[in-house]
Amino acid sequence: MALIRDLAVQGAQMFLVVALAPLLTGIGRKFKARLLRRRGPSIIQPYRDLLRLIHKETVVAENASWLFRAAPYLIFAGTWVAAALVPTFGTGLLFSWSADLIAIVALLASARFFLALAGMDIGTSFGGIGSSREVMIATLAEPAMIMIIFSLALLAHSTQLSTIAEFMISPQVGLRVSLALAVVSLIMVGIAENGRIPIDNPATHLELTMVHEAMVLEYSGRHLAVIELASALKLLVYLSLIACLFLPWGIAPSDADWRGYLLGAAAYIAKVVLASFALAAFETAIAKMRVFRVPNFLGAALMLGLLGTLLLFVSRGL
C-alpha cells in the first residue's frame, strides 16, 4: 500500500515538474513584461512555442554527428531525473535515496556536458564561444554548489535531500549564519546556472553576449523544443531546490495523507510563483555584466559557500 502511494507520489512528481516547467517560464516572462510596462505574452505561450517547434521540420547542419541529434534527449533526461528527485510538494519520494544532492548536481553537470559538446559539434565559432563560456561558468558554479551542499550536509548530517528538507522544517535548525550565506550563494549559483541576467540573457540574440543561446544556435524543431523544455526544467529544479531547502514550510512529510499532499502542492506552487516574481524583479532591476566579470560574481558565491562551510567546521569543534 505504502509502496503504491510512494510510487504515485514519485510519478506525480515526475510529471508535475515537466508540466510546470514551461508555465514557470511563462509566468516569469509575464512578470517581467509587466514590470517593464508591457502586456507581454500570455503565461501559456511557452506551451504553444513548444508545440509549434515540435511540429516544425527539423533542420540539421550537414556535418552534424549522431551526438548532435542524441544530445537533446540526453540533456533532457539528465535534467528530468534531477528534477524528479528534488522534493517539491512532498519529501516522501520513492527514489529520493537513489541520488543525493551531490548526485543531483552531478546529473545537471552531465546534462551540461552534452550541451557543451552539442555546441561544438557543428564546428561553428558561435557554438564554440557558447560552450567555452558555459564550461567556464560551470567551473566556478559547481564548487560553489558543492560548498553549499557541504554546509547543509554538515547541519543535517546528511546529503539526502528529503532528510535535509525534513531537518529544515524541524525546530532544531535554528537561525544560522552559514545558512544565510548558503542561501545567498545558492541563489547566485542558480542565476548563473540558468543563464539569467546578469550572467546571460535568455532573450538576447546579440551573438557575442549569449552563452546558452549560442550553444543551441544550430538546433531547430523538435530538438530545440526538447532543449527549451530541458532548460525550463533546469530553472524549475533550482527554484524547487531553494524552495525545499530554505523555505520548506508546507512541504508534505513522507507519511502525509492526501490532504497533506494537496497542501504541499499548493504551497509549492505558491513558492514557485513567488520565486519567479522575485527573479523577474531582480532581472529587470539589474543589467547584464561582461562575461569576464562573471568569475568575480561566482567567485563571491564560492567564497560565501566556503565561508559557510568553514564556520560549520569550526563551530562543530566548539
Added chain:
Amino acid sequence: MHGFSFDVAHLLAGSLVLVSFMLLYQDRLYALLNVFALHAVVLSLSVAWQAHIHDAPHLYITAAIALVFKAIVIPVALHRMIVRLGIHREIEAVGSIGPTMLAGIGLVGLSLAVMLRVTSDADLLAREDLAFALSVLLLGLLIMVTRRNAVSQVVGFMSLENGLVLAATGARGMPLVVEISVAFSVLIAFIVIGIFLFRIRERFDTVDVQALDRFRGDLQ
C-alpha cells in the same frame, strides 16, 4: 759517550733542517745546487754517524751513495743541463721569500708538535730524528710547491727524499734501507733524465715548448 753520540746525531739532523731552510731561501739556481750539495753532504755525514753508533756497516753504503750521487753527480748534471737548455738562472718563486720562510718555520713547528707526542719509550734519538726528518720532508715539499721551475722542483724532491733517508737510517736495524735509497736514486735519475729528454725548460707542466699551451688534459 752515549750522550755525546746522541748530541752529534742530533746536531747533524738539526743542521740538515737548517740547510733545508737555506734551500728554501735561495733565489739563484747555481747557489741552489751548491746548497743542495751541502744538504747531501750533511745527510751522508749523519747517515755515516748513525752507521757508526749503531755499528750497522751497510749504512755506510747509503752514506756513500748520498755523498757520491747526490752531492756530486746530480748537481753537476743539473749544472750542465742548465747550461745546455739555457734555462735562465734565477728562480721564480710563488710569493716572496719572507712568507715562504714563515711557512717553513710553521711546518717545522707542526712536525715537532706531531712528533713530540710520541711517548719517549721509543728511544729519544729516533724520536728527534723523526721530528727533523719530517720537517726536512715537509720543507722539501714546500720547495716543490713554491718553486716554478723544474730544476728547483727536482731539488725540492731530492731534499724531501733526503728526509726519508734520514728517517730510514734513524730507524735502528731497519731492513732494506740500502735498497730503498738505491731505488730512490734511480727514481731521481729518471726524473732528471726525463727533464732532459723532454727538454722541460721552465716548468714541469708541459713536455714541450710547443705543447705549452696546447694540452691541459681535457681541452679537446
Added chain:
Amino acid sequence: MNLLLANNVLFVLAIPAGAIGLLAILPGYRLSAALNVLASFLTLVAAASLFIAHPPADAYFLVDDLNIVFVVLSCFVGFTTSVFSASYIGHELETGRLTPLYLRFYHAMYQMMMFGMNLALLVNNIGLMWVAIELATLATVLMVGIYRTHEALEAAWKYFILASVGIAFALFGTILVYMSALPIVGEGLQGMTWTTLVARVSAFDPALLSVAFVFLFLGYGTKVGLAPLHAWLPDAHAEGPTPISAVLSGLLLNVALYAILRFKTLMALNREAIAPGPLMVTMGLISLVFAAFMLYRRRDIKRLFAYSSIEHMGIIVFAFGMGGPLANFAGLLQMTMHSLTKSAIFFTVGHVAQVKGTQKIAEIRGLTETHPILGFALIVGVLAIAGMPPLGIFMSEFLVVSSTFARQPLLAIALVFGLLVAFGALLLRLQGFAFGEPSGRTAPVHASYVPIFAHLALVVGAGIYLPPLLVSWFHHVALMLG
C-alpha cells in the same frame, strides 16, 4: 698435485715473472699476445687454487681471506683484459699507433704489472708491499706513455711525478710503522711483518702510528685516486691504451686500496691511535661529490669513466670508513663489482673509440643504431656503474646508503646527493652515446665481445644472486675489517 697446491702462491708470482722475460724477447705480436693471455690464464688458475688450499702465513707470504678475494679478482680481470687486449692491440698496430717493438715492451710491462700487483697482495711484509706497489706503478707509468704523443707523455709525466711523491709518503709511513714497532717487536724483519704487527700492534705507540697512517693513507690514497690526490688518474686513463685504462681502474686502484685496508685494520687494533674511519669517510665523500660534479664537463669518453672510477673509489673508501659488517660487506661488493663493470665499460669504450676513430663524447652518438651490440653493452655497463638494478652495484649502494642512514643520517644525505649528481651526469652522457641520430663512422666492429659479456654477465648475476660461498667469504673479511 699436492705439490702444486702446496706452493701455488709461488706459481701466482712465478708465472708472470717468467712471462716478463719471455715476452721481452719473443718477436711477433700475435704470438706474444697469445702468450700473454696464456700466462694470465695460468696465473688465474693458480690464484683460484688458493681457494682450495693455501700455505700458512710465513715470514714472506701471507694468504688470508682478505687478499684471496683481491688476488683472484685481479687475476681474473687481468686475464679478461689480456683477452681484450689481444683483440685490441692488433688494430693499434694496423693504425700504426704502435710498432711491434713497443708491443713487445707492452706485453712485458703487462706481466710486470701483474707480477707487481700479485706480489703486493701476497707479501707478508709492509716494506716489500711498498716495493711491489711501486713496481706496478712504474710499469703502468711506462705503459701510459707508450703512444708517445704529447698528450700521452704529458699524462705519463704527471702520473710519474705525483706517483713519486705518493711513493715518498708511503715509504715514510712505512718507516714510521717500523719505528713504532721497534720498541715492542725489536729490530729486523719482524718489525715489518704483517702477522707480527697485527699480533702486537695494541702495544705500539699510538701517536707514531697515527702519523704513520696519515702518510700511508695519503701515499697509497694517491694511487687509489682520492681527491685531491687524484690529478694523475683521469689523464692516465684517457691517454694510455684502453687495456691499461681497464687494468688501472680494475686492479691498480684496488691494490692500493688493499694496502690502505691492511693499515686500517692495524689502526683499528690499537685503541689509542687515531680512528681511521672519519678520515676515510671524509676523503671518500670529497672524492665522490667532486668526481660527480667533474663528470658533467668531460669531453673525452675515457676521461669521463676515469672520473667515475674516482667517484666509486670514493664510495668504497666511504663504506670501509663507516665500518661495521654491513658497510664493509658493501664496500667489498662494490669494489668487486666496480672492477668488473668498469673494465667491461673500458673494453666497450675501447672498441667504440676504434670504430668511431675518436674519443670525443660529442662525436659519439646513436650507437644503438650503428653498433647495437656495443651500444647496448655500453648501456648495461653504464646503468650498472650508475647503480641501477638488477646489477651488482645497486646491491652494494643499497647497503651503504641504508646502513649509513640508520647510523649517520647527514652523511647518508651527502652520499645520496653525490650519487644523484653522478647519476645525472652519467645518464646524460649515456643517452648521448647510445641514442639520437647516429654520427661518425659506421664501419663494422671486429672485436671479441667475450670479455665484455663475461663481466656484464657476472655483474647482472651478482645483482640478483650472490653464491653463498662468496657471501660467507665476504662476511669473514667484513668481520676482519671490523
Added chain:
Amino acid sequence: MTALPTTVSLLGVATLLGFSLAALAIGRLRAATPLIYIASFAVSLGLLANAARALIGGAPPEIISLPLGLPWVGAHFRVDALAAFFLAVVNLGGAAASLYAVGYGRHETSPMRVLPLFPAFLAGMNLVVLADDAFTFLLAWEFMSLASWGLVMAHHRLPENAHAGYIYVLMASFGTFALLLAFGLLAGPDGSYAFAAMRAAHPAAFQAGLVLLLVLIGAGSKAGLVPLHVWLPLAHPAAPSHVSALMSGVMTKVAVYAVIRVVFDLLGPPSWWWGILVLVPAAASAVMGVLYALLERDLKRVLAYSTIENIGFIFVGLGLALAFRADGFVAASVLALTAALFHVVNHSLLKSLLFFGSGAVASATGTRDMENQGGLIHRMPVTAFAVLAGCFGIAALPPLNAFASEWLTFQAILLSPALPQWGLKLLVPAVGALLALAVALAAACFVRVFGVAFLGRARSERAASARETDGFSLAAMLGLAALCLVAGVLPGLLIDAISPAVHAIAGSQMPTQAHVAWLSIVPIAESRSSYNGLLVFIFIALSAGMTASAIHVLASRKTRRAPAWDCGFPDASPVIQYTAGSFAQPIRRVFATTLFQAREHVSMPKPGDLRPARLQVDVQDLVWNWLYAPLATAVAVVSDRLNVLQFLTIRRYLSLVFLALVTLLAVLAIWR
C-alpha cells in the same frame, strides 16, 4: 591441491620475463609483434584471475622466500589482500594494453625497442606489488622504472623524447633514493630489511614522520604529485600509446601501492599531522594537474596531466584516511581508504581507455596536436564513442564509475568535522573546495578534448582522411568502456571486492554493500547518504527513451540537412572553428593569469600592413622555473667552477697534495 596465489604470480612473472627474452630472439620477425602481445595478454589475464581469487578467496597470505637478492635476507614475496587488489589493477591494465597492442603494435616503427621491454615492464610492476622485503621491492621498483625508461626512449631520435627520458630516469632514481632512505630508517642499523621485521618494529614518532615524508617524495615522484610531477607529462606521452596507458593508468597506481604499503602497513600508528602532510600536495596536484591539462594542446599530454589530477584525488583519500585513523575514527578512515582504492580502479580503467583512444587518433591523423584533428567522430565513430565514454567518465559524471569514487571521497570529507585538530578543521573544507573545483575543471577539460579532437570539422588533411582503427584496439577500448559502466552502475560490488584489501591494512572495512536494497551504496547510514548508480542509469535511459519515443510519436519526423546556420554567416573554412586554445581562453584568464603567469600579447598590424594579426599566449610553469631550473643552473655552475681543477699545473696539484698532508697533520696535532 590448487597452487597458491603467490606461487602463481611468480610463475607468471617468470613467464613474462621469458617472453621478453624470446622477443629479443624473434623480435625482428613480423609475426613477433602479435605473438608477444597475445602471449602477454594471456598471461596477464591469468594473473588477473589469480589476483582476483586471492582477493575474494581471502586465504591467509602465503610467503615465498627465494635465495635471491640480499644473501642473508633473501627475496620474500607475499600476496595479501592489498597486494592482490593492486595485482588485479596492474594485470587488468596489462591485459587491456596487450590486447590493444596486438593491433596498435603494427604501427610500431622499431619493434625491437618495444617488444622485449613491454613484458619486462609488466613483470616489473607485478614484482613491486609482490615484493615483501625492502631490497626486492626497490629492485623491482627500479627495474620497472628502467623498463619504462627504455620504452620512453623507444623513439630515441626525437630530441624531445630523449629529453623526456632523461628527466624521467633522473626523477625516478631520485625517488628510488628517497625510498631507499626511508627503508634504511625502517630497517635500522642492523639491516632487517624484511617487511615482517619492519612491521614488528615501530619507529619513534619523529622518525616515522621522516619516513612518511621520504615515501611521499619517493613514491609521490613516481605517482606525479605536485611538485614532483614534472617528468610525468614529458615521459608518459613520449612512449608508445599502449605503454603510455600502462604508465599513466597502472604504474602510478603501483606508486600509490608503495605509499599505502609503507605508510599504512609498515609504519605503525600515525600522528594527526601526517594527514596534512599528505593532503596539501594532494589537493595541489588535483587542481594544478587539471589546469595544466586545460592549457595543453597535445592530446596525450592532456591525458598525462589529468593523471596528475586523479592522483591528487587518490592521495586526498589517503590523507583523510590517515587523519581519521590517527584520531581513531575507524569507520571514516576505512571509508576514505575505500574511496581512494575505488578511484585507483576507476582511474586506471578510464586512463587506459583514453590513452588507447589517443593512440588510435594519433596513428590515424599522424599528430598528437588537437589543433590538427577534429571531426573524427565521422571518420572513426567507434573510437569516438569509446573516447566519449572515457571523457564522460573521467569528468566524474554519473552514472559512470569515477563519479562513484569521488562521491565517496566527498562523503568522507563530510565526516571530517569530527576531527579534533584545528589544522585539519581548517584544511579539510578547503581541500573539499579544491576537489570540487578540480572536478568542475576536469569536466571542462574533457569537453574541450572531445569537442576539439572529435567534433566539429576536420582541422587538417590527415584528419579529414583518417581511418577507423583495427579490431583489437577497438575491442580493448570498448571492453574498458563496458567495465567503466559496470563499475559505475554497480559500485557496491566493487566496494565489497575492495573491502578485503582495506581490511588487510585497516583491520576493519566498510559495511557490506551487497545486501543493501536495490544494489545502492550506503557508506555510513541509510539516512545519511546513499547513491544508486544502477537506478540513475536506468532512469536516464528510460526517460531519454521515453522522451525520444514520445517526440517521435507526436512530432513531425521531417528532417532536412542544410548548411550550418551560424547566425547567417556563410560556411567558412574549418579554421574559424573554436580551437583548443580559444576554448580554454576564459578559464585561462580566470585561473592561469596568476598561477601560470599566462600573458596574452596581441600584435595588430598597421592599416595597409599585410602581415596577419597575431595573438600570442605565453604560459610559465612556475614549478619548473622556481624549483627545477635553479637546481639545474646550480649544478652547472658548480661543475663549471670545479672543472678548473682539471686544467691545473702539476705544481698546483702538488700543492693540493701538500695542503692535504698539512691539514691532516694539523688535525693530528690538535687531536686529543
